[in-house]
Amino acid sequence: MKLHEDIAYIGVNDHEIDLFEGQYIVPNGMAYNSYVIKDDKIAVMDTVDKRFASQWLTNLATELNGRQPDYLVVQHMEPDHSGSISEFLKIYPDAAVVGNVKTFLMLDNFVGKDAAPNRLVVKDGDVLSLGRHSLTFVFAPMVHWPEVMVSYDAYAETLFSADGFGKFGALDVDEEWDCEARRYYVGIVGKYGNSVQILLKKAAALNIRTICPLHGPVLSDDLAHYIGLYDIWSSYGTESDGVCICYTSVYGHTREAAELLADALTKNGCPKVAMNDLARCDMAEAVEDSFRYGKIVLATTTYNASIFPFMHDFVSRLVEHNFCNKRVAIIENGSWAPMAAKVIAGLLAPCKNITFDGTVTILSALTDENRAQIADLAKKLCE
Numbered sequence: 001m002k003l004h005e006d007i008a009y010i011g012v013n014d015h016e017i018d019l020f021e022g023q024y025i026v027p028n029g030m031a032y033n034s035y036v037i038k039d040d041k042i043a044v045m046d047t048v049d050k051r052f053a054s055q056w057l058t059n060l061a062t063e064l065n066g067r068q069p070d071y072l073v074v075q076h077m078e079p080d081h082s083g084s085i086s087e088f089l090k091i092y093p094d095a096a097v098v099g100n101v102k103t104f105l106m107l108d109n110f111v112g113k114d115a116a117p118n119r120l121v122v123k124d125g126d127v128l129s130l131g132r133h134s135l136t137f138v139f140a141p142m143v144h145w146p147e148v149m150v151s152y153d154a155y156a157e158t159l160f161s162a163d164g165f166g167k168f169g170a171l172d173v174d175e176e177w178d179c180e181a182r183r184y185y186v187g188i189v190g191k192y193g194n195s196v197q198i199l200l201k202k203a204a205a206l207n208i209r210t211i212c213p214l215h216g217p218v219l220s221d222d223l224a225h226y227i228g229l230y231d232i233w234s235s236y237g238t239e240s241d242g243v244c245i246c247y248t249s250v251y252g253h254t255r256e257a258a259e260l261l262a263d264a265l266t267k268n269g270c271p272k273v274a275m276n277d278l279a280r281c282d283m284a285e286a287v288e289d290s291f292r293y294g295k296i297v298l299a300t301t302t303y304n305a306s307i308f309p310f311m312h313d314f315v316s317r318l319v320e321h322n323f324c325n326k327r328v329a330i331i332e333n334g335s336w337a338p339m340a341a342k343v344i345a346g347l348l349a350p351c352k353n354i355t356f357d358g359t360v361t362i363l364s365a366l367t368d369e370n371r372a373q374i375a376d377l378a379k380k381l382c383e
């Protein structure tokens with residue numbers, strides 16, 4: 001697939017995968033993107049998961065049409081992109097592998113110290129000329145790993161953005177970008193918003209017509225939309241007006257409270273209520289919703305002197321992903337010693353800029369007083 005007169009897409013779609021990175025369900029598969037720039041010199045941009053090495057090498061050979069690649073640029077050493085380096089070098093041993101000091105430390109660890117004897121070590125800002133095209137390497141540590149760098153081709157006004165601007169889903173499935181890009185971003189890169197902000201500031205100084213990520217579609221229309229979303233996500237802003245309710249329930253009473261609140265929110269004009277039953281939903285969707293909306297309600301039972309395990313897991317994931325800048329309310333249920341609110345507040349203590357909007361305490365089943373408290377909470381969250 002041609003992206004530019006000299007740039008072709010040579011990536012692959014993976015519909016065999018069950019869990020991406022060992023944890024994320026990907027109902028529409030995954031794409032591992034790779035590109036080739038054909039100029040006086042030829043550069044291949046990253047490889048693919050090793051399970052697809054053969055297909056990728058066939059795609060590459062078709063595009064090369066008998067020519068030999070001069071460079072293999074390794075922007076990211078995570079194996080979904082670096083997994084076919086060895087197979088590439090068996091066929092193209094004279095190609096120089098381009099990376100930074102950290103890239104090669106990881107390459108040594110993953111593949112062995114004898115891998116890739118022909119190495120070109122680049123520094124932040126170095127330029128590799130291919131002819132008309134030249135690649136400027138911009139280090140982007142922690143977007144998603146420390147060795148990550150992105151590459152800017154000024155001639156094609158193209159940013160090869162590594163994991164940045166990626167999404168879940170194979171490219172032969174038509175689906176909305178925002179939803180699966182958000183779930184991907186929050187899950188994979190969400191903890192490192194500050195690093196993404198630094199990269200966005202560097203990117204703002206460049207003329208970019210096309211973004212070529214390592215996952216998801218090549219982006220060329222309405223780039224302001226994608227960059228705007230990345231700015232919100234990486235600054236932990238509120239993307240959508242609404243309330244996210246995440247709950248666990250053992251015998252249905254806590255679920256009843258969550259549904260009562262959702263109903264009251266809607267009646268009070270809340271534009272969107274996102275409900276997540278943490279025992280049954282995709283936890284990554286619930287985490288995504290919690291970062292998307294500015295107001296979160298956590299409803300759960302006290303359990304073994306703590307909180308229900310799914311809620312404990314969920315709140316821990318929020319903290320781990322740098323949850324911040326939110327309003328949080330709690331509905332706790334405990335038949336004899338309710339303490340979920342105290343436990344949740346303790347778990348969220350490291351999170352910055354969290355405002356608590358109060359707690360509703362249920363002692364087993366909802367009372368009229370609880371119903372009134374939930375009605376008041378709905379009003380408060382809609383103010």
Ligand code: FEO
Nearest residue numbers: 078080144163214
């Ligand atoms: Fe797509 Fe961080 O690897």
